[in-house]
Amino acid sequence: MRTLIISDIHANLTALNAVLADAEPYDRVWCLGDVVGYGPDPNECIERVKSLPGLKCVKGNHDAAIIGDIDINSFNLEARASLQWLESELKPANRRWLSNLGERLEFRDITIVHGSPSNPVWEYIMDRKAAKKNMSEFSTKVCLVGHTHVPQIYEFQADTSGEIRHRQPALDETFQINHKSIINPGSVGQPRDHDPRSSYLIYNSDDESWVYHRVEYDITKVQDRILAAGLPQRHASRLKSGW
Numbered sequence: 135m136r137t138l139i140i141s142d143i144h145a146n147l148t149a150l151n152a153v154l155a156d157a158e159p160y161d162r163v164w165c166l167g168d169v170v171g172y173g174p175d176p177n178e179c180i181e182r183v184k185s186l187p188g189l190k191c192v193k194g195n196h197d198a199a200i201i202g203d204i205d206i207n208s209f210n211l212e213a214r215a216s217l218q219w220l221e222s223e224l225k226p227a228n229r230r231w232l233s234n235l236g237e238r239l240e241f242r243d244i245t246i247v248h249g250s251p252s253n254p255v256w257e258y259i260m261d262r263k264a265a266k267k268n269m270s271e272f273s274t275k276v277c278l279v280g281h282t283h284v285p286q287i288y289e290f291q292a293d294t295s296g297e298i299r300h301r302q303p304a305l306d307e308t309f310q311i312n313h314k315s316i317i318n319p320g321s322v323g324q325p326r327d328h329d330p331r332s333s334y335l336i337y338n339s340d341d342e343s344w345v346y347h348r349v350e351y352d353i354t355k356v357q358d359r360i361l362a363a364g365l366p367q368r369h370a371s372r373l374k375s376g377w
Contacts, residue, residue: 135339136336137163139163140335142194145174145323147182149351160336162189163183166319173365175359177225192237193248194280195249196217219365237255250268258282259286269298280318284326285333287302289315308343309344310344311342322334330373330374331351332348333348
């Protein structure tokens with residue numbers, strides 16, 4: 135069974151549609167949160183995600199903020215401006231859908247969260263120290279996280295040094311996970327690893343294989359919609375260089 139794993143769509147429908155088309159065929163989708171925030175297409179992205187097969191989705195920090203679970207003053211000025219705009223744009227049915235998302239899901243040998251297993255909505259796992267601290271916070275073989283917008287793999291070397299091995303995955307190369315690991319698929323709608331292409335992950339449960347992919351999309355169209363909506367210019371400019 136092929137699973138499409140996506141995260142941090144951030145209301146970028148053009149990027150989401152590019153990923154969904156590039157990833158076909160897939161049997162189910164796991165979404166690691168932040169469907170909204172920053173981008174110009176919040177309702178369209180929620181409605182597209184809701185329609186995906188076998189969907190499992192958790193709440194991200196932007197999703198949590200727009201439903202009142204997080205104080206928007208916790209965000210920087212530009213992210214706060216996006217949330218304030220979203221307040222008047224979000225349809226009631228889509229707000230309810232976000233409200234019903236959980237912060238953490240566990241099934242088979244997989245845990246999915248947005249931030250980290252110890253702080254599912256807010257904590258960033260950006261280095262080996264944070265990854266090592268979080269390895270004891272989940273009991274499954276793999277924990278999938280988003281939030282940083284950067285594709286990463288952290289593996290716990292339990293049978294050797296007990297240290298954390300960190301690697302950035304090679305694109306389009308099939309790999310296996312042999313140790314307890316934290317895996318980040320990167321971002322669909324706002325990559326921050328200086329590669330503007332949307333990032334996603336495919337997991338095949340038949341042979342336990344994983345593959346990272348990137349896909350280009352029409353960034354200029356998204357930038358135009360961001361500016362037309364009156365959202366911060368930085369939300370548009372950062373898409374071109376992937377930061």
